[in-house]
Amino acid sequence: MKPYLLIFSLLVAFARADANIESANKLYETGKYSEAVAAFNTVLDGGNKSAEVYYNLGNSYFKDKKLGLAILCYEKALKISPRDADIKYNLDFARSFIKETAVADAASKIINAIYYFLTINELCVILSLIFILLMGLIIYRLFKKNELSYWLTFSFSILFGILFVFSSMRIVENENTKTAIVTSASVEAKAAPIESNPASFTIPEGKKLYIINTRQDWVEILLKSENMKGWIKKDTISEI
Structure with missing residues (x-):
């Protein structure tokens, strides 16, 4: 394809996407929420x-x-x-409609806020910049072996090591841990993935949980704040 045709095609695609978003927003503003849902899902599919x-x-x-x-x-x-x-506010507001059985303490909230303040991509960018700076300091120290270059190199080495471990933890967590939201009205969790088993506890709609195992149509889940495990049907949740 010729370059100008490719550029034209991209411009048309962007214009169409903007039109779809504008149409979805108008449906929302006029109170046609079901139609707005369908319209925004079309944008996602695009x-x-x-x-x-x-x-x-x-x-x-x-x-x-x-x-x-x-x-x-x-x-x-x-x-x-x-x-x-805005996202945080609306998420917290929506969560207020969930029947929570446990509330995180203030210390846990602060730790989580710090731990998840930066995205993994942002951490990788910062880590790369510190690495480049550290390499520059090491090269500089080869020519200028003074106290300042020593302490700068030492300090940035420690900082790089801490950030490397922290970033690795986040990456491993992101790769190995699956989180999901209950999208059914309510879900009965069982002690084993057997339909005839009695329910151990009930999970309300909107509750966030962690997937720790999968077996055919069942998933074993963990509610961290309540420290409760159970098996539920896979089609009652959606992964984040």
Whole structure:
């Protein structure tokens, strides 16, 4: 394809995507929430998986009284843009409609806020910049062996090591841990993946949980704040 044809095609695609978002926003503003949900999902299917689209889809689901799906979208939006105040506010507001059995203490909230303040991509960029700076300091020290170059090299080596370990922890956690949101009205968790087993406890719609095992149509889940495990049907949740 010729370069100018490629550019023209891209411009048309971007214009069409903007038109779809504008159409979805108008449906939301006029109170047609079900239609807005469908429209925003069409935008996602078209490849625009931005925080803004997930946020607006979450708003549409919330107005359409689908709490679990609304929280799912807010969580996805927050994963992309972890410091967006509007996303955080709406997510917290939606969570207030969930029947929580345990509340995280203030210390846990502060630790989590610090731990997840930066995205993995942002951590990698910072780590790369510190590495480049550290290499520069090492080269500089080969020619200028003074006390200042020693302490700068030592300090940035420690900083690089700490940030490397921290980034590795986040990457491993992201790769190995799957989180999900309950999107059904409520879910009965069982002690084993057997339909005839009695329910051990009930999980409300919108609750965030961690997937630790999968067996056919069942998943073993963990509720961290309550320290409770159980098996539920896979089709009652959606991964973040």
